[in-house]
Amino acid sequence: MDYRSLQGTDLTVSAIGFGVWTVGTTWWGVKDEQVGKSLLRRAYDLGVTYFDNADTYASGRAEELQREALSDVRDKIVIGTKFGYDIYNNPDRPGQQERPHDWSPAYLRKALEGSLKRLGTDYIDYYQLHNPRMDAIAPGSVLADDLWAELDRAKAEGLIRAYGTALGPALNERQIEEGVASVRERRAPTQIIYNLLEQMLGEPILKAAEETGVGVVARVPHASGLLEGYMTLETEFEPGDHRNWRLTTNARRKAWMEDGLKKVEQLGAKFVEGRGRTIGQLAIQFALRSPAMASVLPNIYSAQGLEEYAASFDAAPLTDAEYDAIQGLYRANFGMEHDLRGEVVAQ
16 A cells, blocks of 8 residues: 655545445435445555544444444544535435535534544544635635634534535536635645546646645545446446436446546556556546645445455556556546536536
């Protein structure tokens, strides 16, 4: 395992993190809690120290699950969790719709108290605004300034060690402004959707992060599963899975899948076959390329996938020439950001 500084903080995190949503929610993925806890523990055994959670995942149950799996190694892991969605006045979440946000200092304190209790800890290492818009980020906004001042107070009290933003839920251009403002104006790390097929946010936000010495975390490094290496047009998806093109009349989802699989085939032929790495490891190596990138959060559903990703640093490293070739493909319309913008729900 590789370990990196989350720049702009005093935190050191594993370059492969664990997004707890895959084992802590029931939308799609791991639904057996015992399996989920076993995966969390196996991740720790493989060197994963950064666990990324949120109070909205199963309305707090994901945080409890993490406590049950890892409470005895609390001082050896970095706990990231998120706040902002009002889970207390809006306990039910129809489908995968967003709950209303509450960015008031009073709600921050309520959310923080709840997460501390569920996680079984007296401090959060990395506390993130969950899918904020500019009104909660931009300096000069009364709402934002009051919120960030309260974060400063909570940090001074030792309740959190660092704070930042996690942008979403779905990939869109609005997040460029949000991410750059978080990094440049708030000097706060940010979490973004970023992978070799979806780089819309990467170029502007990583550039700003590199210039200011602020860290970034990437989620969806495998492009909603396309870069995991197992997906075909025959792959069966659960009803709640946003990739299930068979359960919708929207032909764009099938086209997204078909186009993506063709691109993955090209990537495999050029950068995987005979190169000493899997397509999943290539995706992780690519996402970690920037010195500002602290950690990536692959979607983890199985021990096999977890062990493959954790072994990314034992695989043949991505060379400068290969990276440049991938970027050449991307500039030649290899990206996929625009195909399902606003439809794919990411955490």
